[in-house]
Amino acid sequence: MVSTEQLINDCVLFQSVTPEEMDELLDQAETEDFPEGVRILDEGNSTRYLWIIQRGTCEVRKQLSNGDEQTLTELGPLSIFGEMSFFKPAPHSASVVATSDVSIVRIPWNNFDQLLKAGVSGAQKVVYNTVRIMSDRLRTMDKWSAEMVESCGTKTKNAEWHEFRSKLYSDWQF
Incomplete structure:
Protein backbone atom coordinates (compact mmCIF):
# COMPACT_ATOMS: atom_id res chain seq x y z
CA MET A 1 0.00 0.00 0.00
CA VAL A 2 1.20 3.50 -0.80
CA SER A 3 1.88 5.72 2.21
CA THR A 4 0.68 9.29 2.59
CA GLU A 5 4.29 10.40 2.20
CA GLN A 6 4.58 8.51 -1.12
CA LEU A 7 1.33 10.10 -2.36
CA ILE A 8 2.73 13.55 -1.61
CA ASN A 9 6.22 12.88 -2.97
CA ASP A 10 5.51 10.67 -5.99
CA CYS A 11 1.96 11.33 -7.23
CA VAL A 12 1.77 14.31 -9.59
CA LEU A 13 -1.79 14.96 -8.42
CA PHE A 14 -0.52 15.89 -4.96
CA GLN A 15 2.58 17.85 -5.96
CA SER A 16 3.18 20.68 -3.46
CA VAL A 17 0.43 19.46 -1.11
CA THR A 18 1.58 19.61 2.52
CA PRO A 19 1.11 16.67 4.91
CA GLU A 20 -1.60 18.64 6.74
CA GLU A 21 -3.43 19.38 3.47
CA MET A 22 -3.10 15.73 2.48
CA ASP A 23 -4.71 14.64 5.74
CA GLU A 24 -7.60 17.00 5.03
CA LEU A 25 -8.03 15.57 1.53
CA LEU A 26 -7.78 11.96 2.71
CA ASP A 27 -10.41 12.64 5.39
CA GLN A 28 -12.83 13.16 2.47
CA ALA A 29 -11.65 10.11 0.52
CA GLU A 30 -12.83 6.51 0.34
CA THR A 31 -10.75 3.38 -0.19
CA GLU A 32 -11.77 0.22 -2.01
CA ASP A 33 -10.16 -2.97 -3.26
CA PHE A 34 -10.97 -4.58 -6.61
CA PRO A 35 -10.00 -8.09 -7.70
CA GLU A 36 -8.25 -8.73 -11.01
CA GLY A 37 -10.65 -8.58 -13.97
CA VAL A 38 -13.20 -6.23 -12.41
CA ARG A 39 -14.38 -3.25 -14.45
CA ILE A 40 -13.89 -0.29 -12.14
CA LEU A 41 -15.34 2.24 -14.61
CA ASP A 42 -17.54 1.50 -17.61
CA GLU A 43 -17.37 3.65 -20.72
CA GLY A 44 -20.65 5.51 -21.11
CA ASN A 45 -21.55 5.43 -17.40
CA SER A 46 -20.97 8.44 -15.22
CA THR A 47 -19.56 8.68 -11.71
CA ARG A 48 -17.93 11.68 -10.08
CA TYR A 49 -14.85 10.36 -8.36
CA LEU A 50 -11.19 11.14 -8.73
CA TRP A 51 -9.42 7.78 -8.52
CA ILE A 52 -5.83 7.17 -7.37
CA ILE A 53 -4.28 3.70 -7.63
CA GLN A 54 -2.46 2.74 -4.45
CA ARG A 55 -1.56 -0.83 -5.40
CA GLY A 56 -1.94 -2.89 -8.55
CA THR A 57 -2.46 -2.17 -12.23
CA CYS A 58 -5.37 -1.28 -14.51
CA GLU A 59 -5.93 -0.90 -18.23
CA VAL A 60 -7.81 1.97 -19.81
CA ARG A 61 -9.89 0.52 -22.65
CA LYS A 62 -11.88 2.22 -25.41
CA GLN A 63 -14.78 0.51 -27.16
CA LEU A 64 -14.36 0.30 -30.94
CA SER A 65 -17.18 0.54 -33.46
CA ASN A 66 -17.01 -3.23 -34.08
CA GLY A 67 -17.63 -3.94 -30.37
CA ASP A 68 -14.02 -4.86 -29.53
CA GLU A 69 -12.02 -2.91 -26.97
CA GLN A 70 -8.67 -1.26 -27.59
CA THR A 71 -6.28 -0.86 -24.67
CA LEU A 72 -5.18 2.77 -24.56
CA THR A 73 -2.75 2.55 -21.66
CA GLU A 74 -1.82 0.70 -18.51
CA LEU A 75 -1.95 2.49 -15.17
CA GLY A 76 0.11 1.55 -12.13
CA PRO A 77 0.46 2.76 -8.56
CA LEU A 78 0.06 6.52 -8.10
CA SER A 79 -1.74 6.88 -11.44
CA ILE A 80 -5.03 8.75 -11.52
CA PHE A 81 -8.15 8.30 -13.62
CA GLY A 82 -11.71 9.60 -13.83
CA GLU A 83 -10.63 13.24 -13.83
CA MET A 84 -12.66 14.28 -16.88
CA SER A 85 -16.00 13.15 -15.42
CA PHE A 86 -14.94 14.34 -11.96
CA PHE A 87 -14.63 17.97 -12.98
CA LYS A 88 -17.34 18.04 -15.65
CA PRO A 89 -20.26 15.62 -15.37
CA ALA A 90 -20.26 13.47 -18.49
CA PRO A 91 -20.20 9.78 -19.40
CA HIS A 92 -16.81 8.12 -19.01
CA SER A 93 -14.86 8.22 -22.27
CA ALA A 94 -13.26 4.82 -21.61
CA SER A 95 -13.45 1.84 -19.27
CA VAL A 96 -10.91 1.02 -16.56
CA VAL A 97 -10.31 -2.66 -15.83
CA ALA A 98 -8.19 -4.11 -13.01
CA THR A 99 -5.40 -6.24 -14.50
CA SER A 100 -4.27 -7.32 -11.03
CA ASP A 101 -5.74 -6.98 -7.58
CA VAL A 102 -6.09 -3.21 -7.08
CA SER A 103 -6.41 -0.91 -4.08
CA ILE A 104 -7.62 2.57 -4.77
CA VAL A 105 -8.34 5.83 -3.01
CA ARG A 106 -11.16 7.84 -4.51
CA ILE A 107 -12.37 11.29 -3.72
CA PRO A 108 -16.11 11.91 -4.24
CA TRP A 109 -16.96 15.15 -6.06
CA ASN A 110 -19.41 16.37 -3.40
CA ASN A 111 -16.77 16.12 -0.68
CA PHE A 112 -14.12 17.73 -2.87
CA ASP A 113 -16.49 20.53 -3.91
CA GLN A 114 -17.09 21.36 -0.25
CA LEU A 115 -13.34 21.69 0.25
CA LEU A 116 -13.08 23.99 -2.78
CA LYS A 117 -15.95 26.18 -1.57
CA ALA A 118 -14.27 26.42 1.82
CA GLY A 119 -11.07 27.63 0.13
CA VAL A 120 -8.99 24.65 1.25
CA SER A 121 -5.58 25.14 -0.35
CA GLY A 122 -4.92 21.39 -0.75
CA ALA A 123 -8.03 21.06 -2.92
CA GLN A 124 -6.97 24.06 -4.99
CA LYS A 125 -3.55 22.47 -5.53
CA VAL A 126 -5.23 19.26 -6.72
CA VAL A 127 -7.22 21.25 -9.29
CA TYR A 128 -4.06 22.97 -10.52
CA ASN A 129 -2.18 19.66 -10.73
CA THR A 130 -5.09 18.02 -12.56
CA VAL A 131 -5.00 20.76 -15.17
CA ARG A 132 -1.29 20.07 -15.64
CA GLN A 173 -17.77 26.45 -26.97
CA PHE A 174 -17.67 24.07 -24.02
Missing part, protein backbone atom coordinates in the same frame (compact mmCIF):
# COMPACT_ATOMS: atom_id res chain seq x y z
CA ILE A 133 -1.91 16.32 -15.99
CA MET A 134 -4.73 16.84 -18.48
CA SER A 135 -2.62 19.31 -20.46
CA ASP A 136 0.17 16.75 -20.74
CA ARG A 137 -2.31 14.09 -21.85
CA LEU A 138 -3.88 16.41 -24.42
CA ARG A 139 -0.45 17.39 -25.76
CA THR A 140 0.49 13.72 -26.13
CA MET A 141 -2.83 12.88 -27.82
CA ASP A 142 -2.52 15.85 -30.17
CA LYS A 143 0.98 14.80 -31.20
CA TRP A 144 -0.06 11.18 -31.65
CA SER A 145 -3.19 12.11 -33.65
CA ALA A 146 -1.25 14.43 -35.93
CA GLU A 147 1.39 11.75 -36.55
CA MET A 148 -1.32 9.19 -37.36
CA VAL A 149 -3.04 11.47 -39.84
CA GLU A 150 0.23 12.51 -41.44
CA SER A 151 1.49 8.94 -41.78
CA CYS A 152 -1.59 7.34 -43.28
CA GLY A 153 -3.66 10.18 -44.62
CA THR A 154 -4.12 11.81 -47.97
CA LYS A 155 -3.86 15.55 -48.51
CA THR A 156 -7.63 15.72 -48.05
CA LYS A 157 -7.45 13.85 -44.74
CA ASN A 158 -4.58 16.07 -43.59
CA ALA A 159 -6.58 19.18 -44.44
CA GLU A 160 -9.62 17.79 -42.59
CA TRP A 161 -7.45 17.05 -39.54
CA HIS A 162 -5.96 20.55 -39.47
CA GLU A 163 -9.43 22.11 -39.83
CA PHE A 164 -10.78 19.93 -36.98
CA ARG A 165 -7.80 20.78 -34.79
CA SER A 166 -8.20 24.48 -35.49
CA LYS A 167 -11.88 24.37 -34.52
CA LEU A 168 -11.12 22.37 -31.42
CA TYR A 169 -8.75 25.01 -30.15
CA SER A 170 -10.53 28.16 -31.26
CA ASP A 171 -14.17 27.82 -32.31
CA TRP A 172 -15.89 25.33 -30.05
